[in-house]
Amino acid sequence: MKNEYDITVIGAGLSSLMFLSKMLKNKPNLSVLILEQKKMIDHSQSFCVWEGPGLIDIEKEFKLKSKHRWNEILIEGNGKKIKKDIHPYRYVYHDGYTTLKLLSSQIKSKMKILYSAKVKKVTELDKNIQVSTSKGNFISEYLIDSRPKVEKDEVKSEYIQQAFIGSEIEVTSNYFNKFEATIMSFSKNKSETEFIYQLPFSKKRALIETTLFSNNPNLKKLQTKHAKNLKKYGSYKILRKEKGIIPMALIEAQRSKRIIKIGTGAGMVRASSGYSMRKIANWITECKEKTLTKNNLLSFSYSPNPLLDFFDKIFLRVIKDHPNKSPDLFINLFRKSNHKSFIKFLSDKPSWLDIINIIMSMPKCLMFKGLFKKK
Numbered sequence: 001m002k003n004e005y006d007i008t009v010i011g012a013g014l015s016s017l018m019f020l021s022k023m024l025k026n027k028p029n030l031s032v033l034i035l036e037q038k039k040m041i042d043h044s045q046s047f048c049v050w051e052g053p054g055l056i057d058i059e060k061e062f063k064l065k066s067k068h069r070w071n072e073i074l075i076e077g078n079g080k081k082i083k084k085d086i087h088p089y090r091y092v093y094h095d096g097y098t099t100l101k102l103l104s105s106q107i108k109s110k111m112k113i114l115y116s117a118k119v120k121k122v123t124e125l126d127k128n129i130q131v132s133t134s135k136g137n138f139i140s141e142y143l144i145d146s147r148p149k150v151e152k153d154e155v156k157s158e159y160i161q162q163a164f165i166g167s168e169i170e171v172t173s174n175y176f177n178k179f180e181a182t183i184m185s186f187s188k189n190k191s192e193t194e195f196i197y198q199l200p201f202s203k204k205r206a207l208i209e210t211t212l213f214s215n216n217p218n219l220k221k222l223q224t225k226h227a228k229n230l231k232k233y234g235s236y237k238i239l240r241k242e243k244g245i246i247p248m249a250l251i252e253a254q255r256s257k258r259i260i261k262i263g264t265g266a267g268m269v270r271a272s273s274g275y276s277m278r279k280i281a282n283w284i285t286e287c288k289e290k291t292l293t294k295n296n297l298l299s300f301s302y303s304p305n306p307l308l309d310f311f312d313k314i315f316l317r318v319i320k321d322h323p324n325k326s327p328d329l330f331i332n333l334f335r336k337s338n339h340k341s342f343i344k345f346l347s348d349k350p351s352w353l354d355i356i357n358i359i360m361s362m363p364k365c366l367m368f369k370g371l372f373k374k375k
């Protein structure tokens, strides 16, 4: 195998595969190598997005195949239960394995993907980049880095982590309503924001996740809580498991002459929600008219939306300082706002009217506390 390329890409995950599937049109005049630490694409992830008017149709645009969609959304906690029919919008589930398989099959004739290649060191020299991996050393002129690592000085806000453990289960009774997704069912917790996320695929099957927004999540305790939560579904069989820790923060990735960061480590996770598929899709669609060449790689660097960052900064302060109040924050926002504004706001595509609608639905006192908090 040759060891010199025009561009090396670290990670064959969501951001790099979505990016390359769009940016390498036709037969690229460019040699590209992807280095991925995993042995192969696995079943450890799923990706949900809001879809509907004013949003890029991710399924169509990226030639993907979603597995399920919901039109009824529920948020509950503190004795309140808010259910909304979100028509003409929908909450769409993409199975991670199928998604990454489809994306990699779209690009495999245009580049080489090397699995089981864990990157250990990246050295940026004046004329090229040297990448040392468990499968040898590679040299390229440019590098796309999708490792999720975030340096301290790249964080431009409060830093919270979203930790979750999920199990896709099959129960014996007809427990679930497959038309209704529960995106947040809050549990009582004074020091962290804690909720159950429930996505039913049929009357008997659902993905159940126990989620924490925390300064320092304890995964052992989270596992115990999750096991306890699963008990409420009676007798069940686990079909698949997933877990993750995602940064909830405003991140401004460092730039250099030959390297761009993408994905989680570049701030493509929405700080107030922990979702990134929509942000990645929006970023790629904005670059859509361009074709990747080795001379224009740096022009693809991600730039955040300052207005949404401003709101997220306040959200993060409130979630961090008042975790006991964050259920009310989310419930009231969902209850009071028009669902179209709510979804477009969460999908990074709000109009000015949507922004006004969101501001009117926010608990003013709490948000002012977040706004005027001293560092």
Ligand SMILES: Cc1cc2nc3c(=O)[nH]c(=O)nc-3n(C[C@H](O)[C@H](O)[C@H](O)COP(=O)(O)OP(=O)(O)OC[C@H]3O[C@@H](n4cnc5c(N)ncnc54)[C@H](O)[C@@H]3O)c2cc1C
Pocket: 010, 011, 012, 013, 014, 015, 016, 035, 036, 037, 038, 044, 045, 046, 047, 048, 049, 117, 118, 119, 120, 146, 147, 148, 242, 243, 244, 245, 246, 262, 263, 264, 265, 274, 275, 276, 277, 278
């Ligand atoms: C279980 C789970 C569920 C999620 N659900 C949703 C959801 O429903 N909706 C949503 O919008 N977002 C969701 N997210 C968040 C986000 O969309 C995903 O984390 C998404 O995969 C981010 O894309 P990425 O390219 O930044 O990271 P990844 O997809 O994780 O890609 C990074 C890749 O780099 C590889 N890598 C890392 N270090 C090295 C190394 N040293 N050498 C070689 N390879 C390396 C990793 O193995 C990985 O394949 C979820 C995340 C997780 C973990």
